[in-house]
Amino acid sequence: MIVIGSDHGGLSLKTALKSYLTRRNIVVSDAGTETDASVDYPDFGLKVAEQVAAGSFDLGILICGTGIGMSITANKVPGIRAALVTDVFMARMAREHNNANVLVLGGRVLDEQKACDLVGAWLDATFEGGRHQGRLDKITDIEKKYN
Numbered sequence: 357m358i359v360i361g362s363d364h365g366g367l368s369l370k371t372a373l374k375s376y377l378t379r380r381n382i383v384v385s386d387a388g389t390e391t392d393a394s395v396d397y398p399d400f401g402l403k404v405a406e407q408v409a410a411g412s413f414d415l416g417i418l419i420c421g422t423g424i425g426m427s428i429t430a431n432k433v434p435g436i437r438a439a440l441v442t443d444v445f446m447a448r449m450a451r452e453h454n455n456a457n458v459l460v461l462g463g464r465v466l467d468e469q470k471a472c473d474l475v476g477a478w479l480d481a482t483f484e485g486g487r488h489q490g491r492l493d494k495i496t497d498i499e500k501k502y503n
């Protein structure tokens with residue numbers, strides 16, 4: 357199960373990705389926003405990140421205009437590894453090396469097909485563990501240092 361959220365800058369891409377995920381038989385929960393009225397991306401970034409961090413969903417997807425604001429927001433939540441990606445290699449690496457549990461996309465950066473390709477590459481990849489787990493453990497140590 358995946359939770360997906362956006363601001364107004366990512367709404368249209370969110371709608372397209374929900375259809376893509378449904379076609380892949382993946383259950384999607386939409387955390388908003390629901391209209392193109394201007395909203396603040398941290399509200400939706402926090403909502404999705406907290407639901408993933410709490411274990412309510414395995415994975416999350418966030419979309420704002422560039423993806424930058426959503427990635428900054430989501431990465432403030434302990435346990436979240438949010439990756440802003442713009443090509444298929446980055447999307448695959450985000451899973452294989454970083455075990456990213458939130459994928460972040462820019463609704464004003466990507467067309468729908470590209471965005472579906474990125475989500476597909478991320479979902480189809482597998483975390484490699486090994487030396488990469490040690491690096492993630494170091495990130496967890498940083499979180500502990502400041503919490």
Ligand code: RB5
Pocket residue numbers: 363364365366397420421422423424425426
């Ligand atoms: C909203 O205009 C825009 O700032 C937002 O969608 C995002 O791009 C922020 O990083």
